[in-house]
Every structure is written in C-alpha cells, then in structure tokens.
Amino acid sequence: MKNPTQNVNLSRRAFVINGALVMGFAMLPGIPRAFADTEVDTLGTTILAPDLPGSLRATPYLDAWIRIDAKDGITVYTGKVELGTGVKTALLQIAAERLEVSPGLIRFLTADTALTPNEGYTAGSHTIVDSGTALFNAAAQVRQLLLESAARQWQRSIDSLTTRDAVIYDTQGRSMTYAQAVVGVQLHRFASANSPFKPAGSFTLIGKSLPRLDIPAKVSGGAAYVQDMRLPDMLHARVIRPPRRGSQLLEIDEAALRQLPGEVKLVRNGSYLAVVATDEWLAVKAMREGYAKARWTEGNPLPDSTHIHQLLTELPARRYPVSAKGDLPQPLPRAYKARVTKQYLMHGSIGPSCAVAWFKDGTLTVWTHTQGVYPLRAGIAEMVGLPVAQVRCIHAEGSGCYGHNGADDAAADAALIAMAIPGKPIRVQWMREQENLWEPYSSAMLAEVEAGLDDSGRLRDWKYELWSTPHNERIVNAGRLLPAWLLANPFTPAPSVPIAQPEGDGDRNAVPLYEIPNLKVDMNFVLTMPFRTSAMRSLGAHINIFAIESTVDELAARATIDPVQFRLNHLSDPRARAVVERVAAEFRWPHKATGPGSGIGFAFARYKNIMGYCAIAVQLHVQRQTGQVMIDRVVAAVDVGQIVSPDGLLNQIQGGIVQSASWTLYERILYDASGMHSFDWSGYPIMRFPDLPQQVEVHMIDQPDQPFLGAAEIVQGPMAAALGNAINDATGKRLLDLPLARRGWQDALGS
Amino acid sequence: MITLDINGKTHELDIADDMPLLYALRNQVGLNGAKYGCGLGQCGACTVLVNDKPVFSCLTPCGALAGKSVRTVESLGSVDQPGPLQKAFIDEQAAQCGYCIAGMIVRAQALLEANPHPDDETIRRHMAPNLCRCGTHVRIFAAIKSVVAQGGKV
Ligand code: FES
Ligand code: FES
Numbered sequence: 001m002k003n004p005t006q007n008v009n010l011s012r013r014a015f016v017i018n019g020a021l022v023m024g025f026a027m028l029p030g031i032p033r034a035f036a037d038t039e040v041d042t043l044g045t046t047i048l049a050p051d052l053p054g055s056l057r058a059t060p061y062l063d064a065w066i067r068i069d070a071k072d073g074i075t076v077y078t079g080k081v082e083l084g085t086g087v088k089t090a091l092l093q094i095a096a097e098r099l100e101v102s103p104g105l106i107r108f109l110t111a112d113t114a115l116t117p118n119e120g121y122t123a124g125s126h127t128i129v130d131s132g133t134a135l136f137n138a139a140a141q142v143r144q145l146l147l148e149s150a151a152r153q154w155q156r157s158i159d160s161l162t163t164r165d166a167v168i169y170d171t172q173g174r175s176m177t178y179a180q181a182v183v184g185v186q187l188h189r190f191a192s193a194n195s196p197f198k199p200a201g202s203f204t205l206i207g208k209s210l211p212r213l214d215i216p217a218k219v220s221g222g223a224a225y226v227q228d229m230r231l232p233d234m235l236h237a238r239v240i241r242p243p244r245r246g247s248q249l250l251e252i253d254e255a256a257l258r259q260l261p262g263e264v265k266l267v268r269n270g271s272y273l274a275v276v277a278t279d280e281w282l283a284v285k286a287m288r289e290g291y292a293k294a295r296w297t298e299g300n301p302l303p304d305s306t307h308i309h310q311l312l313t314e315l316p317a318r319r320y321p322v323s324a325k326g327d328l329p330q331p332l333p334r335a336y337k338a339r340v341t342k343q344y345l346m347h348g349s350i351g352p353s354c355a356v357a358w359f360k361d362g363t364l365t366v367w368t369h370t371q372g373v374y375p376l377r378a379g380i381a382e383m384v385g386l387p388v389a390q391v392r393c394i395h396a397e398g399s400g401c402y403g404h405n406g407a408d409d410a411a412a413d414a415a416l417i418a419m420a421i422p423g424k425p426i427r428v429q430w431m432r433e434q435e436n437l438w439e440p441y442s443s444a445m446l447a448e449v450e451a452g453l454d455d456s457g458r459l460r461d462w463k464y465e466l467w468s469t470p471h472n473e474r475i476v477n478a479g480r481l482l483p484a485w486l487l488a489n490p491f492t493p494a495p496s497v498p499i500a501q502p503e504g505d506g507d508r509n510a511v512p513l514y515e516i517p518n519l520k521v522d523m524n525f526v527l528t529m530p531f532r533t534s535a536m537r538s539l540g541a542h543i544n545i546f547a548i549e550s551t552v553d554e555l556a557a558r559a560t561i562d563p564v565q566f567r568l569n570h571l572s573d574p575r576a577r578a579v580v581e582r583v584a585a586e587f588r589w590p591h592k593a594t595g596p597g598s599g600i601g602f603a604f605a606r607y608k609n610i611m612g613y614c615a616i617a618v619q620l621h622v623q624r625q626t627g628q629v630m631i632d633r634v635v636a637a638v639d640v641g642q643i644v645s646p647d648g649l650l651n652q653i654q655g656g657i658v659q660s661a662s663w664t665l666y667e668r669i670l671y672d673a674s675g676m677h678s679f680d681w682s683g684y685p686i687m688r689f690p691d692l693p694q695q696v697e698v699h700m701i702d703q704p705d706q707p708f709l710g711a712a713e714i715v716q717g718p719m720a721a722a723l724g725n726a727i728n729d730a731t732g733k734r735l736l737d738l739p740l741a742r743r744g745w746q747d748a749l750g751s
Numbered sequence: 752m753i754t755l756d757i758n759g760k761t762h763e764l765d766i767a768d769d770m771p772l773l774y775a776l777r778n779q780v781g782l783n784g785a786k787y788g789c790g791l792g793q794c795g796a797c798t799v800l801v802n803d804k805p806v807f808s809c810l811t812p813c814g815a816l817a818g819k820s821v822r823t824v825e826s827l828g829s830v831d832q833p834g835p836l837q838k839a840f841i842d843e844q845a846a847q848c849g850y851c852i853a854g855m856i857v858r859a860q861a862l863l864e865a866n867p868h869p870d871d872e873t874i875r876r877h878m879a880p881n882l883c884r885c886g887t888h889v890r891i892f893a894a895i896k897s898v899v900a901q902g903g904k905v
Pocket of ligand 1: 786790791795798810
C-alpha cells in the first residue's frame with residue numbers, strides 16, 4: 001500500500017498547521033486553551049490577531065463590537081445572526097454582563113455588511129464560541145477603558161469606582177455616564193489578549209434564562225421575518241426553475257403570460273426565468289403559467305437510488321487520512337464488521353426561502369435569512385458585476401434553516417431580479433416544491449467499520465472508512481449560488497474543499513473519543529455530486545456517531561460488559577465520564593423497559609471531539625409489523641462549558657432530540673431515474689406530534705469560568721445512535737441503514 | 752369585490768375569487784400571523800379559524816368565505832396583552848425560529864374552544880396537521896397543557 005499521506009490535499013493540511021491546531025481561544029486568563037474554529041476561518045474571515053479570543057481574532061478593533069455615544073447610547077454589534085436558536089438574546093446577555101448594564105440599555109445589531117463585523121457564517125454551534133467570546137472580552141475591556149477615563153478625570157483610583165446601568169460612581173457621590181466617560185477614549189484600538197477577570201460566581205446575567213426578545217412578536221403576528229417585509233411599491237416575484245439540473249431553456253411562450261389579468265413582467269437571462277407582478281397571487285399564477293409554457297432540454301440523468309452508496313465508492317474522490325495511530329493488523333482478527341449508510345436528507349425549513357432586494361442609486365441592498373452576510377455579499381457582487389462596496393446584505397430572520405438551505409440562492413434570485421427592475425424593491429418567495437427540489441441536500445454517506453477487542457475485553461483495533469460528497473458548499477464565489485448556473489453567462493462553482501479537522505466535514509466525529517491503541521480513519525471525499533450537497537446540522541457527525549456507537553454496543557456485547565460500563569472503561573476525560581454517569585444514574589440504567597418490543601439504548605459523543613459533551617439514553621418500543629417506533633423516554637446530559645442561558649440551552653437540546661429522531665427514524669429523499677419524489681411533505685415525511693417522545697429529560701452540567709463550547713448541534717449524533725441501539729435491544733436487529741423506522745424497517749426486513 | 756369578515760372587521764377587497772385566503776390576509780389585509788409554508792395543506796403554518804374551525808388558509812379560496820368569520824392569531828391578543836395561549840407560549844419560551852408558532856397557537860385555540868380539557872392523546876392527535884422543523888414540539892405541548900391545567904379557558 002502506498003503511503004496514504006501522498007494523497008493528502010496540501011492546502012487542507014497546511015491550513016490545519018497554520019490555522020486551527022496552532023490557534024486557540026482564551027476566554028478567561030489562566031484557562032487552558034481549547035481549539036478554536038476552522039469552519040469560520042475556512043469561510044473567508046482573515047485572522048489579523050491570532051492571540052485574541054473568539055472572533056476578535058478576525059475583527060480585533062473594539063469599536064467594531066461596541067460603540068457608545070450620547071445619541072444612541074450603547075450599541076453592540078455581532079456578525080452572527082439569529083437562526084431561531086436564541087443566540088441574539090444570549091449574546092446580548094454576555095455583552096450586558098461584561099459592560100455591567102441592563103440588557104435593555106443596549107441597542108443590539110446583528111449581521112449587516114454596512115454595520116457589523118464579518119464573522120463568516122453562523123454555523124457549526126460556533127456562535128457563542130466565536131461571537132460570545134469576542135463580546136465577553138470586548139465588553140469587559142471597553143468598560144475598563146471607561147473606568148480608566150473616569151478615574152483620570154476625577155483623579156481617583158479605578159478600584160474606588162463602581163458602575164451601575166451605564167453610570168460610573170465614585171465614593172464622593174460624583175457620577176458620569178458611559179457616554180460622558182467615552183469622550184476622549186479611543187475605542188478604535190485592538191483589543192488586548194487579556195480581559196478584566198470577573199468570577200462566574202458574581203455573574204448576574206450569564207447563567208440566567210433571560211426571556212427571548214423575539215418570542216412575543218412571533219406569537220402575536222408581529223412582523224418578525226423577511227417574509228413579513230413590506231417596502232413601498234414592492235413587487236412580488238416567483239422563479240421558474242428548470243425541471244432538473246442541467247436542463248437548458250429552449251423557449252417560453254411569453255405571449256401566454258401577457259394573457260393573465262394584471263401586469264406581469266418576465267425576467268429572462270439564459271435559462272434563468274422569473275416573473276414579477278404587483279400582486280403576489282398574480283405572481284404565483286404567472287409562475288404556474290410559466291412552468292406550463294416553458295420547454296427545456298432533458299438535463300442530467302438522476303442516479304439510481306437503490307445503488308447510491310455503491311455509486312459513491314465508484315465516483316472520483318480524494319482520499320484524506322483523518323487519523324492513524326498504533327499498528328493495525330491486516331486483516332483484523334475476529335473483527336466486528338459493519339457497513340452503515342445514510343440517505344440524502346433535506347433541511348426542510350417550514351418556511352421556504354425568501355429574500356427582498358432593492359437596486360437604488362447604484363447600490364443593491366438585499367435582506368436575507370442567509371447564515372453569512374459577508375460571503376453572500378461577495379458572491380452576489382461577483383454575480384451581478386457590482387463592486388462589493390455597492391452591495392449590502394442585511395440579515396432578516398427566516399424560518400429555521402439548520403444549515404445551508406435555499407437562503408443564499410433566494411437572495412441571489414432577489415438580486416438578479418432587482419438588477420433587472422431597478423428602483424423597485426423585489427420580494428422573492430420560493431414555493432415549497434422549489435425549496436425541496438433545489439436546496440442543497442445533506443449528503444448520502446457510506447461508512448465501513450471494522451473493530452476488534454483484546455483478550456481482556458478492551459477495544460484494541462479500529463478501522464473506519466467513509467464516503468461522502470461535500471458538506472461545505474458555502475458561498476465562496478458566484479458559482480456557488482445556484483441561480484448563477486442558469487444565466488446566459490453562467491458561473492462555475494469553486495472547487496470543493498472539506499472543512500479541516502478537528503472540525504471535520506463528512507469526517508466530523510469520525511474518530512472515536514474512546515481510547516483505542518490501533519486506529520485508522522480515512523475519508524473519501526467524493527467530488528462529483530449526483531446531487532448538490534452542503535452543510536446540514538452536524539455534517540457527517542450524525543452518521544459517524546451512529547456508526548461508532550452501534551459498533552461500541554456490539555463490541556460491549558461480545559465482551560459481555562454492560563454498554564455503559566464498556567464506554568466508561570474507554571473514557572478518561574472526566575467531563576465525558578460525567579455526562580455518561582449522569583445519564584446512567586438519572587435513567588437508572590440498565591432499568592429495563594417492559595412490554596413487547598421494548599428496548600433501551602445508550603450513546604455518547606463529544607461534538608467534534610472538541611466542543612460540547614452529550615450522553616443520551618432512550619427507551620422505546622417497536623411495532624414489528626409496521627416498523628412504527630414509539631419513543632417512551634429520553635434522558636440526556638450535556639456539558640457545553642459555561643452556560644449562558646439555561647433555558648436557551650434546554651430549548652436547543654430538546655429541539656435537537658426531536659429533529660434527530662425525525663432524521664434517523666423517517667427521513668430520506670426519494671428519487672429514481674424518472675425524477676425527484678420528495679417535492680412536498682407527503683414525499684418527505686418528518687416527525688409529527690403523535691410520534692413525539694412521551695418524555696424528554698435534559699440534565700445540564702454547568703462549568704463556571706470554563707470556555708463556552710457551543711450547543712445547537714451536539715445532540716444530533718448521540719440521539720441517532722441511542723435510537724439505533726434501543727431498536728437493537730428491542731428487536732434483536734442491528735439496523736445500519738438509515739432511516740430506521742417504518743419504511744426503513746420494512747426495507748431492512750425485506751433484505 | 753369580495754367581502755371578508757376578518758377578526759371582527761369587514762374588508763371589501765378587489766381580488767380574484769380564487770385567491771387563497773392566506774395571500775389576502777398577508778398582502779391585502781396586511782396581517783403577518785398566517786405564514787406560507789407549503790400551499791398544499793400539509794404543514795399548518797397558515798392555519799386560521801373559519802367559523803371557529805381550524806383551516807389551511809393556503810387552500811381556502813376567498814370566494815368560498817362569504818358570510819363566514821375568519822380569525823387569525825392577531826385576534827387572540829397582542830405583544831402587550833397576549834391571550835392565554837400566547838402567554839403560555841411566551842412563558843414556556845415555546846419557539847425556536849417560531850415560524851410554525853402562529854399556526855400552532857391557532858390550531859390549539861380551536862381545540863380548547865371546543866374542549867377545554869383534552870387529554871394528552873387528544874392534544875397530540877389534534878396538533879398532528881401542523882409541522883415544526885425545529886423540534887419545538889415538547890414546549891408547544893407543554894404550553895398547551897399549561898393552559899389546560901389552568902382550566903382551559905382561552
Ligand atoms: S402553508 Fe398551508 S398547510 Fe402549509
Ligand atoms: S419553531 Fe421553527 S419551525 Fe417550529
């Protein structure tokens with residue numbers, strides 16, 4: 001065999017060396033460094049100050065984060081966006097805690113290319129780690145500068161001063177507002193590496209569950225989403241997409257569109273088609289007419305879904321060694337072997353993508369629910385041929401996205417149409433079937449695992465190989481925007497590059513955290529995409545953790561050791577052990593479920609092996625005839641470092657449990673040579689209320705004074721794995737092809 | 752001209768008979784509560800009450816609403832004075848992105864108006880038409896239950 005490192009893509013490796021592995025973030029002085037993000041670094045932010053904590057590394061100036069003046073008071077900026085995870089409130093809590101003001105005194109602005117720092121994408125459970133850490137430090141440093149200013153003016157020592165709600169006091173009854181103190185203070189300066197220390201024990205906001213700012217409007221019909229924007233003289237647009245990828249427009253009967261009552265404008269550029277009308281329903285009718293009257297070439301053939309995983313192994317791929325240690329015998333003696341598969345999944349936002357754009361006075365403004373306003377701005381500027389400075393992207397909330405869905409493409413649609421109709425705001429709303437057919441999917445994946453024990457029942461050998469198409473087709477050029485493919489002068493997507501370890505891409509969490517002396521993990525990064533794929537919550541971690549944890553259960557059974565004990569036998573990290581032990585205790589593991597078809601399952605992972613810890617136990621029962629799975633009880637324990645908002649964290653974990661259960665039990669995109677069949681919810685069923693777990697318990701282990709580790713995605717993998725293990729316990733069947741329930745179960749029985 | 756009775760107010764609208772109620776609510780009447788999710792009656796984001804029954808406004812043509820009364824989430828309360836279900840959803844922080852939530856509240860309203868003491872199974876079955884992708888179901892369920900626990904008065 002040739003040396004595997006010969007196949008390594010050097011740029012990726014170099015990045016690991018120059019980037020994440022040598023960089024860390026220090027949230028507090030004296031705290032050991034944890035590995036920081038690469039997901040953001042690989043997505044276009046430039047590191048200016050590698051020694052600074054969180055996103056200060058890319059945006060080191062204090063006044064990029066916090067401004068104070070008499071007119072607007074205190075304004076705090078973040079380059080991250082609210083995706084429905086509550087981070088806007090959590091970030092505000094952090095800034096208010098460290099400025100020592102009540103949150104209500106802060107004007108808090110999220111991602112806008114004209115105003116806020118560039119923090120790349122809001123993704124990968126990084127928001128609190130990146131932006132939260134930056135604000136945690138910047139706010140404390142700004143407050144310190146204000147105190148120094150007051151101390152200078154009053155000729156007092158800083159220690160004698162106190163602050164309350166943006167006012168500084170001395171012991172003689174003098175006071176000065178922050179806005180007064182800031183006069184003469186230069187906030188346009190680099191942050192320093194160290195910030196004033198404040199012990200977690202004295203926090204009044206961090207660690208408290210502040211009610212979310214956005215919920216009252218959302219329950220009462222307030223304007224809350226980009227979908228709700230109404231600008232003066234706004235026009236409504238709908239796009240008309242080709243029947244499938246690769247189809248070229250042959251002709252469209254424009255006269256038919258003119259028959260409609262009311263004025264409809266057709267925007268056409270190569271194979272790019274959209275209709276624009278003053279009324280939204282008219283735009284929908286025109287779109288339908290357009291679909292009926294456009295003729296297209298055949299387009300690219302679709303792959304055969306029954307052999308998709310075989311196909312992944314045959315397509316051109318780059319092979320990345322992910323991890324190797326020890327000496328793996330070939331072949332492994334008495335190894336447990338498994339072949340694990342996952343189907344294409346969709347993000348499936350409840351609200352299809354939407355955007356508003358307005359080209360006015362030479363500037364194109366786009367309101368978008370993108371995860372990254374800056375990368376999107378660069379992509380749109382390139383696509384429409386404007387200088388970047390003449391494009392502004394402003395984040396406006398959409399429906400939850402869970403990754404790279406249609407948001408950026410819809411923004412590109414709005415931009416193209418607005419450029420064709422200057423002076424008028426254009427609102428584009430994708431239809432359900434457009435979202436389902438054209439959003440970037442989560443890749444189908446194949447993993448092969450071989451693992452063996454030593455004579456004492458400990459894990460000794462581990463060989464893992466996986467195949468996946470990209471999980472990170474973010475907007476690094478115009479060609480990554482789908483509408484740009486359809487133009488008369490089309491753009492080509494930038495070459496695919498996987499996110500480097502330790503974050504990982506398809507290989508996220510491909511390396512077990514368990515102690516195993518001999519190990520080899522490789523990823524085959526498949527470069528030809530039968531379907532366009534990109535980031536969806538947890539990337540490859542969903543299937544990798546599922547594969548690892550089902551293998552661990554099988555090996556525990558071989559060793560005749562309880563699966564929880566078996567895990568503990570291979571975990572030395574005390575925080576990992578703590579979540580496992582907590583779940584076992586709360587669940588009363590191995591307290592056995594009763595009744596026919598009942599089973600229990602356990603799983604553990606530390607997200608990316610560097611972020612939040614999560615252990616889960618599940619009790620369920622399976623109806624053998626139908627493959628219906630009823631989840632009776634879920635017990636989870638998480639450790640995400642210092643908790644900012646306990647209720648916010650709980651909300652994320654509860655949501656992740658339900659979402660992962662839906663992915664794992666029910667979801668797969670249906671297609672065959674004749675076409676795509678998952679164009680609506682009947683073709684892509686997800687969890688509904690009757691299938692909801694009967695009981696969900698989440699235990700949160702707080703780590704005061706420890707770095708923030710991020711929360712939103714940590715449960716996806718462990719929940720999937722616990723379900724698989726519980727189904728195995730319930731039925732004696734080790735299901736390894738996702739999804740597991742209903743149709744997935746019946747397929748498994750049939751094969 | 753079509754006459755619609757929405758949240759107790761009469762609206763004379765110059766729209767086509769076939770315009771789904773959802774579009775009229777959002778564009779002609781300027782209400783945000785009902786959301787576009789699928790336009791197919793599969794997700795419930797657009798749920799409103801017509802003569803006290805939950806309907807998919809995306810599938811209900813305005814021409815079919817003569818003499819009927821339409822209620823949206825806006826009729827149940829406001830940010831300053833939330834109705835019982837709205838208040839319970841705020842208290843439980845029962846939203847992630849919140850896109851599905853207005854539809855959820857309206858569907859739950861229909862249930863509790865007809866039956867203030869539903870059991871768990873009834874709530875689950877009643878709420879089945881409405882999808883949530885964020886997985887907020889646990890909290891939505893808890894919010895509805897908390898109103899039931901207080902007597903189910905909406
Ligand atoms: S939008 Fe009406 S049911 Fe989905
Ligand atoms: S809260 Fe996001 S769809 Fe329900």
